[in-house]
Amino acid sequence: MGEEPMATVVIMPKLGLTMTEGTIERWLKQEGDHVEKGKPLVEIITEKINFQYEAPASGILRKILHHEGEVVPVATPIAIIAEEKEALPEVEAIQPEVPIEVPMRAAVQKEAERPSKRIFASPIARRMAQEKGIDLSSLEGSGPGGRIIKVDVMKAAERVVAKEVVPPPLMKPSERFIPLRGIRKIIAKRMTESFQNIPHFYLSVEVDMTACLSLQEQLKEEIEKRSHVRLTLTDIFVRVAASALKDHPIINSRIEGDQIHLMEEINIGVAIALEDGLIVPVVHHADRKSLTEIALAMRDLTQKAKEGKLSLEDVQGGTFTLSNMGMLGIDKFNPIINPPECSILGVGRAVEKPVVHGGEIKIRPMAWLSLSSDHRIVDGATAALFLNHIKKLTENPAFLLI
Amino acid sequence: MREGTMAQSLDRTLCLKIYQQMLTIRRFEEKAIELFEHNLIRGNIHSCIGQEAVSVGVCLNLRPNDFMVNTHRGHGHCIAKGADLKLMMAELLGKSTGYCKGKGGSMHIADFEAGNLGANGIVGGGIPIAVGAGISIQNRATDQVVACFFGDGASNQGAFHEGLNLAAIWRLPVIFVCENNLYALSTSIREAIAISHISDRAVAYGIPGVSIDGNDVVEVYLKTKEAAERATQGEGPTLLECVTYRFFGHFSGDPGRGMTYRPKEEMDQWLDRCPIKRFKERLIQEKMMTQEIERKIEAGIKASIEEAVQFAKESPLPLPEEAFQDLFVE
Numbered sequence: 001m002g003e004e005p006m007a008t009v010v011i012m013p014k015l016g017l018t019m020t021e022g023t024i025e026r027w028l029k030q031e032g033d034h035v036e037k038g039k040p041l042v043e044i045i046t047e048k049i050n051f052q053y054e055a056p057a058s059g060i061l062r063k064i065l066h067h068e069g070e071v072v073p074v075a076t077p078i079a080i081i082a083e084e085k086e087a088l089p090e091v092e093a094i095q096p097e098v099p100i101e102v103p104m105r106a107a108v109q110k111e112a113e114r115p116s117k118r119i120f121a122s123p124i125a126r127r128m129a130q131e132k133g134i135d136l137s138s139l140e141g142s143g144p145g146g147r148i149i150k151v152d153v154m155k156a157a158e159r160v161v162a163k164e165v166v167p168p169p170l171m172k173p174s175e176r177f178i179p180l181r182g183i184r185k186i187i188a189k190r191m192t193e194s195f196q197n198i199p200h201f202y203l204s205v206e207v208d209m210t211a212c213l214s215l216q217e218q219l220k221e222e223i224e225k226r227s228h229v230r231l232t233l234t235d236i237f238v239r240v241a242a243s244a245l246k247d248h249p250i251i252n253s254r255i256e257g258d259q260i261h262l263m264e265e266i267n268i269g270v271a272i273a274l275e276d277g278l279i280v281p282v283v284h285h286a287d288r289k290s291l292t293e294i295a296l297a298m299r300d301l302t303q304k305a306k307e308g309k310l311s312l313e314d315v316q317g318g319t320f321t322l323s324n325m326g327m328l329g330i331d332k333f334n335p336i337i338n339p340p341e342c343s344i345l346g347v348g349r350a351v352e353k354p355v356v357h358g359g360e361i362k363i364r365p366m367a368w369l370s371l372s373s374d375h376r377i378v379d380g381a382t383a384a385l386f387l388n389h390i391k392k393l394t395e396n397p398a399f400l401l402i
Numbered sequence: 403m404r405e406g407t408m409a410q411s412l413d414r415t416l417c418l419k420i421y422q423q424m425l426t427i428r429r430f431e432e433k434a435i436e437l438f439e440h441n442l443i444r445g446n447i448h449s450c451i452g453q454e455a456v457s458v459g460v461c462l463n464l465r466p467n468d469f470m471v472n473t474h475r476g477h478g479h480c481i482a483k484g485a486d487l488k489l490m491m492a493e494l495l496g497k498s499t500g501y502c503k504g505k506g507g508s509m510h511i512a513d514f515e516a517g518n519l520g521a522n523g524i525v526g527g528g529i530p531i532a533v534g535a536g537i538s539i540q541n542r543a544t545d546q547v548v549a550c551f552f553g554d555g556a557s558n559q560g561a562f563h564e565g566l567n568l569a570a571i572w573r574l575p576v577i578f579v580c581e582n583n584l585y586a587l588s589t590s591i592r593e594a595i596a597i598s599h600i601s602d603r604a605v606a607y608g609i610p611g612v613s614i615d616g617n618d619v620v621e622v623y624l625k626t627k628e629a630a631e632r633a634t635q636g637e638g639p640t641l642l643e644c645v646t647y648r649f650f651g652h653f654s655g656d657p658g659r660g661m662t663y664r665p666k667e668e669m670d671q672w673l674d675r676c677p678i679k680r681f682k683e684r685l686i687q688e689k690m691m692t693q694e695i696e697r698k699i700e701a702g703i704k705a706s707i708e709e710a711v712q713f714a715k716e717s718p719l720p721l722p723e724e725a726f727q728d729l730f731v732e
Contacts, residue, residue, distance in 0.1 A: 014654075015654075015655065017654070056436070075441040313588070
């Protein structure tokens with residue numbers, strides 16, 4: 001059709017204003033496959049979403065430059081699409097286009113635009129190095145003008161082989177490795193950040209769940225009839241936490257530089273366990289929602305989470321997190337704070353226990369509540385007041401009506 | 403325009419121009435997304451792919467001295483109003499050769515000389531500006547008109563009510579064009595208004611209001627023509643609701659290109675109703691365009707967009723010391 005066939009370089013696309021890198025989750029096509037412009041080519045995971053990126057051109061997927069599990073900065077070449085017999089551009093020659101940087105001075109900018117150190121090597125040396133996975137920049141060339149030639153790569157390859165024959169110590173063939181990627185990788189990063197940077201402290205209190213369970217029992221049927229949604233204990237705890245946060249604004253806060261920012265909205269994140277990891281969708285304005293509205297929001301968020309359809313809005317803006325492990329049979333645990341929030345409440349299972357009540361031993365459903373807090377923002381006494389308020393509301397949910 | 407052939411209402415030259423303009427907008431937007439993905443554009447872009455018929459159908463009724471006020475999703479309007487692709491692309495890339503010397507970016511392209519009073523990042527923010535331009539026309543007693551683009555979301559803003567009311571009582575020559583693409587960011591129009599048609603609101607201001615298929619460029623063109631005639635004859639404003647759909651997300655950072663809140667079946671239906679595809683089929687069916695002409699048009703657009711990209715890439719960035727220039731009239 002009169003048009004010159006031209007190889008198309010596929011890049012890691014920038015999919016949002018703040019995206020700086022993405023993870024290649026899965027190649028939907030393999031090298032040698034025919035790809036069609038506009039059809040899904042590769043699955044990319046960013047901090048925010050999981051996205052099927054489409055092929056920017058039709059042709060053969062000739063080369064995959066970055067493989068599954070790799071984290072790649074935006075605009076970096078990740079593959080080449082070309083015609084079947086077309087010569088490919090040399091991988092090293094493909095430079096990502098220089099992103100726009102704010103110039104300090106015109107001269108400085110010129111400097112920045114210069115491509116990184118150019119490597120001189122013969123085409124055959126390049127191909128061999130690539131096949132054998134040798135980094136050309138680590139070699140010294142013996143060709144004219146320091147050019148890297150075939151022999152240099154062969155020598156380097158021998159060294160690599162020599163290294164490889166030494167068996168790695170204590171490596172049983174049966175051991176398996178799972179690359180840290182996608183949502184798992186994000187959890188790893190965020191939790192490490194939280195645990196390393198936030199001085200956590202933990203308070204626990206045991207509460208009598210009688211009133212809460214009977215409240216659930218009383219309302220369940222009515223709410224189900226009116227709004228076709230099941231009221232859960234988690235929903236009630238969202239309401240309780242929102243109510244308590246209203247009276248303890250210092251807990252509904254975050255550290256910003258040298259300041260504590262008291263957040264105006266009360267938005268409660270609820271930890272939901274998915275097959276591949278944990279996600280925390282947010283019930284916005286939980287303090288202004290009725291139990292029915294909370295139950296509806298929670299059902300909606302849980303469903304979206306399971307289908308991987310949570311929008312940015314659904315996971316942003318949390319000011320406090322609730323983690324209920326009661327249904328997993330856990331009595332008590334110390335959750336890690338979900339940054340940048342100040343506190344997180346862990347709810348354990350309700351279990352019948354003998355307790356002393358008015359001088360008598362009674363059987364009551366008891367549950368442990370644990371609060372982890374950021375000691376930079378609050379001290380033990382402040383957090384204790386808050387946790388006791390939660391205890392009071394849980395044991396006397398009628399206070400929610402005030 | 404549901405009956406009769408196009409030839410009865412529009413001549414061939416105009417039809418080819420319509421096709422050429424719609425395709426230019428489509429290709430420009432595709433290029434803009436590509437450049438964003440390559441990290442060459444700062445700030446978000448709002449693609450109007452899928453809505454080209456509204457821009458072109460409306461703006462082809464405007465003369466160079468007529469005014470146009472548009473929105474954050476404004477590349478199509480600018481192109482249809484005759485903007486220079488090179489200067490637009492340079493603006494998108496933040497270069498000093500752009501329409502606003504690279505300091506406005508995608509959402510603030512303005513070209514007063516071509517009657518383009520500017521895009522606006524504030525939802526509904528353009529409506530009072532268009533009304534002001536209408537007052538200016540009335541005071542100067544010229545026969546210009548103003549085309550004011552805004553979205554379905556803007557029609558729930560106070561500025562919409564105030565603007566339409568003022569334009570109605572003073573019979574200002576403004577064509578209010580509501581591009582109803584069914585979603586205000588992620589909020590469905592069904593959750594945002596209690597009436598079936600935004601154009602029904604015209605009744606409240608005592609002006610004509612019509613709802614049309616915004617993906618039928620001929621219908622948009624003819625209905626705008628009527629509104630423009632009314633405006634120039636001193637009969638006042640019209641509210642034109644063009645129902646359309648965007649094929650991409652709200653903006654370049656919309657997770658999953660806006661498919662987290664829109665059903666796939668809905669998108670498929672609208673893809674079938676692509677304004678460019680439909681118009682092309684009609685042109686071919688009515689023998690107004692051969693495949694050869696089609697190829698020529700496509701090649702011409704490709705060349706001019708490539709030229710624009712090259713111009714933009716080679717242009718310098720504005721200097722830090724220019725940051726405070728052009729902020730005030732001196």
